[in-house]
Amino acid sequence: MGLAKRIIPCLDVDQGRVVKGINFVSFRDAGDPVEAARRYDEQGADELTFLDITASSDDRDTMVHVVEQVASQVFIPLTVGGGIRTEADIRRMLNAGADKVSINTAAIARPEFVREATARFGNQCIVVAIDAKSVQQPGEAARWEIFTHGGRRSTGIDAIAWAQCMVEYGAGEILLTSMDRDGTKLGFDLELTRAISEAVSVPVIASGGVGNLEHLVAGILQGNADAVLAASIFHFGEFTIEQAKRFMQSHGIEMRL
Amino acid sequence: MTSIAVIDYGMGNLRSVSKALEHVAPQARVRVTQDATDILHADRVVLPGQGAIRDCMHELERLNLVEVVTQAAASKPFLGICLGPQALLETSEENGGIRCLGILPGQVKWFGDQLRDPVSGVRIKIPHMGWNQVQQTIDHPLWRGIPQNSRFYFVHSYYLQPARENLIAGQADYAFRFTAAIADHNIFAVQFHPEKSAREGLRLLTNFVSWTP
Numbered sequence: 105m106g107l108a109k110r111i112i113p114c115l116d117v118d119q120g121r122v123v124k125g126i127n128f129v130s131f132r133d134a135g136d137p138v139e140a141a142r143r144y145d146e147q148g149a150d151e152l153t154f155l156d157i158t159a160s161s162d163d164r165d166t167m168v169h170v171v172e173q174v175a176s177q178v179f180i181p182l183t184v185g186g187g188i189r190t191e192a193d194i195r196r197m198l199n200a201g202a203d204k205v206s207i208n209t210a211a212i213a214r215p216e217f218v219r220e221a222t223a224r225f226g227n228q229c230i231v232v233a234i235d236a237k238s239v240q241q242p243g244e245a246a247r248w249e250i251f252t253h254g255g256r257r258s259t260g261i262d263a264i265a266w267a268q269c270m271v272e273y274g275a276g277e278i279l280l281t282s283m284d285r286d287g288t289k290l291g292f293d294l295e296l297t298r299a300i301s302e303a304v305s306v307p308v309i310a311s312g313g314v315g316n317l318e319h320l321v322a323g324i325l326q327g328n329a330d331a332v333l334a335a336s337i338f339h340f341g342e343f344t345i346e347q348a349k350r351f352m353q354s355h356g357i358e359m360r361l
Numbered sequence: 362m363t364s365i366a367v368i369d370y371g372m373g374n375l376r377s378v379s380k381a382l383e384h385v386a387p388q389a390r391v392r393v394t395q396d397a398t399d400i401l402h403a404d405r406v407v408l409p410g411q412g413a414i415r416d417c418m419h420e421l422e423r424l425n426l427v428e429v430v431t432q433a434a435a436s437k438p439f440l441g442i443c444l445g446p447q448a449l450l451e452t453s454e455e456n457g458g459i460r461c462l463g464i465l466p467g468q469v470k471w472f473g474d475q476l477r478d479p480v481s482g483v484r485i486k487i488p489h490m491g492w493n494q495v496q497q498t499i500d501h502p503l504w505r506g507i508p509q510n511s512r513f514y515f516v517h518s519y520y521l522q523p524a525r526e527n528l529i530a531g532q533a534d535y536a537f538r539f540t541a542a543i544a545d546h547n548i549f550a551v552q553f554h555p556e557k558s559a560r561e562g563l564r565l566l567t568n569f570v571s572w573t574p
Contacts, residue, residue: 106493106494106534106535107489107491107492107493107515107535108491108512109491110491110492150491175376176384179384179556179557179558179562180557181514181516181554181557201377201380203377203557226413227488227518228411228412229411276488276516277488305475305487306486306488307488328483328484330491360512
């Protein structure tokens with residue numbers, strides 16, 4: 105008896121529509137975030153993450169409506185990320201029914217924002233998203249730096265030190281994405297995941313690179329992640345969440361089934 | 362038609378609680394409120410809450426709700442969620458030690474942040490976040506239809522330690538066994554979030570809506 109490891113499907117939303125679409129059997133509208141959320145809930149998703157990639161801030165209200173609709177039909181934790189820059193942004197998402205928000209760029213721009221946000225809303229609802237990339241030099245130990253702009257711009261900040269700083273500022277959870285692995289289907293950066301997970305006291309969600317179910321198992325057993333986040337392997341119907349959970353359980357991982 | 366007051370004292374996400382109640386009891390009148398009259402006139406009262414206990418107690422005092430909550434907890438079907446049950450006990454270790462409502466005897470303790478699995482040596486993370494199994498230690502109308510050891514969604518760094526064994530209604534294991542639910546007459550209070558615990562959580566809320574203690 106104990107705490108289950110979590111599987112979190114992530115949906116990218118642009119102007120209220122799921123980007124790239126979701127391809128389930130008998131799925132009527134591939135771009136409908138509410139239907140997608142409902143299906144993932146039925147499959148046993150432990151949480152849902154919506155990443156708002158809407159470029160224009162004028163269209164941010166659309167995301168609020170999406171969250172409102174999802175939250176009135178799906179009763180599992182919802183995290184919203186993308187464009188969260190002010191306490192007003194956070195309040196708006198929480199009022200719409202989100203349980204957590206993830207903060208990335210705004211934390212790098214002004215780390216105190218994380219301290220203020222956790223003081224105001226509680227650390228349980230502030231997830232700090234970290235995009236890290238290996239900057240290993242020949243002959244040196246591996247280290248990782250924080251990158252922005254989809255992995256194109258280095259900040260020079262050490263990923264482990266940054267994760268520890270964010271936890272000290274009150275972050276309740278770390279969403280860790282390997283920019284080396286994101287989109288590759290080669291699996292999580294397990295070394296990175298393990299290093300961050302060991303360095304902080306709060307749960308770590310591993311993200312970036314999942315291509316098969318073995319990768320999810322490795323993220324937990326070798327990366328010491330507390331949760332795994334994936335998008336494409338679930339969106340295109342390759343595997344259901346339930347299949348993934350059964351597979352992970354068969355490898356000795358405690359899951360909610 | 363039953364009326365339910367969800368006490369709004371500015372702590373955390375009350376929309377989730379009211380949405381879940383509206384979902385399981387579309388005929389009920391669910392009101393998110395900080396108005397004393399609303400709360401005292403409601404048939405049922407929910408005390409939710411997230412965040413820090415100091416702010417919680419401070420807000421309850423600032424809004425003159427201490428007496429109202431105490432009265433409601435003494436007289437109506439009363440459901441505490443997450444920070445709610447912590448506020449019902451006497452003291453909490455959070456924020457350097459805080460006096461709580463003292464409606465039920467007991468303390469709120471910190472898990473600590475240096476816990477490790479004794480076998481694997483892997484860090485045990487705090488907050489305790491995610492789906493854990495709850496062992497029902499008593500028969501209770503709010504557990505009706507919920508299988509033993511069902512999983513509920515938790516997120517907390519402090520845990521309930523009621524002073525009387527007979528207040529414990531459910532337990533969970535995380536680093537050690539802790540109290541996940543307490544029950545006393547018309548009070549039922551859970552450390553987890555039924556409003557975020559999918560089917561079993563909704564079942565618990567359904568049971569609350571029809572509960573006649």
